[in-house]
Amino acid sequence: MQIIKSKLTIPRDVINLGDRQLTVMHMPGHSRGSICLHDKDRKILFSGDVVYDGSLIDWLPYSRISDYVGTCERLIELVDRGLVEKVLPGHFNTFGAERLFRLASNYISKAGICHKVSTFAMRSLASLALRIFQIVPEHTTVIFCFCFNITVTKHLCDND
Structure with a gap:
């Protein structure tokens, strides 16, 4: 090889x-x-x-x-x-x-500004989720579900 x-x-x-x-x-x-x-x-x-x-x-x-x-x-x-x-x-x-x-x-x-505000909120939540994962790695499933919910919420907000 x-x-x-x-x-x-x-x-x-x-x-x-x-x-x-x-x-x-x-x-x-x-x-x-x-x-x-x-x-x-x-x-x-x-x-x-x-x-x-x-x-x-x-x-x-x-x-x-x-x-x-x-x-x-x-x-x-x-x-x-x-x-x-x-x-x-x-x-x-x-x-x-x-x-x-x-x-x-x-x-x-x-x-525009509304997108930036909602993105900032989602980014803050995602950062929090990632920090929790680093502190308590056994909560991987909970963190994944949380991040998935953030994605779905963001998608619904963007498509209104």
């Missing part, structure tokens, strides 16, 4: 897989270090947690709304320039460019 030494990827790095090349794109918002991998030739975007067909999670302690807005603007630009036809997210089903455009546009339009 051959061990291949890996290296840290940085934005605009190109990962050569032989039959395809993936460009690393820094797309912060969900987390500061979030990335997408873009296959320019096949017009495929591997989006990970950056964008998926659901309510985008931006209320975690390390999330940042202003960064997410910038990322969504870049995603829209990729669609406008015809560089993405298919998105392979880290969660849920794959989708096309039109859905990517709608998800990114909707996020930007909702990123």
Whole structure:
């Protein structure tokens, strides 16, 4: 078995897989270090947690709304320039460019003051839950259910 030494990827790095090349794109918002991998030739975007067909999670302690807005603007630009036809997210089903455009546009339009206030509240609750987990790790199930309820509540608030 051959061990291949890996290296840290940085934005605009190109990962050569032989039959395809993936460009690393820094797309912060969900987390500061979030990335997408873009296959320019096949017009495929591997989006990970950056964008998926659901309510985008931006209320975690390390999330940042202003960064997410910038990322969504870049995603829209990729669609406008015809560089993405298919998105392979880290969660849920794959989708096309039109859905990517709608998800990114909707996020930007909702990123006003009410969204920021509700996100701040959810982030505070999530931080509290994570701290409790660190203190009392045997309450993993309780913490998971609490965080799941936060996600559902945030989704319902965003879709009113």
